[in-house]
Each structure stands twice: as C-alpha cells, then as structure tokens.
Amino acid sequence: MPQLNPSPWLKFFTYVWIAFLTLIPTKVLNFFESNKPTNTSGTRKGQRWSWPW
Template identity: 45%
Template structure:
C-alpha cells in the first residue's frame, strides 16, 4: 500500500508544491483589471438642510 512508504509521495508533494508556488503567483499577479477605478476628489459635496414642516 502506498501509505506505508511515504518517501516517494512526500517527494511528489514537495515538488508539485514547489512548481505551483513558483509558477502560479507571477501569472496571477500579471492580470490587470479592465476598468481601473479612478480616484475621486476628497472634498465633500455641499448639502443643504431640508426645510420641511413636521406637523
């Protein structure tokens, strides 16, 4: 049974994770968003109070 001898399976696990961690992050980080958000102004819009009769 393969569980009894961990040597080849551990090596496969380590090599596969090494390959995944060296190849995938650059590919994922290379993606750009099609619509980059534009920064909005920091000044707040001027609001006026409502003069409603509350009766």
C-alpha cells in the first residue's frame, strides 16, 4: 500500500503548511484595514427619536 509510505508526501505536506501558517496570513491581513476610531465630538446630526411606548 503506497499511500502508507510517508516519505514522498510528508515533506511536501509540511512545506505547504508552513507556507499557509506564515506567508499567506500576513499577505491576507495586509488587505484589511483595522477599524480606525472616528472623532465623534461635535453636534449631533438629525433629531432624537421619540419612543412611542
């Protein structure tokens, strides 16, 4: 049963997972911007909602 012999695919499997765990998350996280806080000091826009109950 050749699929039980780990020598051909074990090295490739470890290299691929090292790439997944180190290179790919850093590249993906560069696309996302963190939520930057906005300056909320100032006047309110709009009117308050009067609750009917």
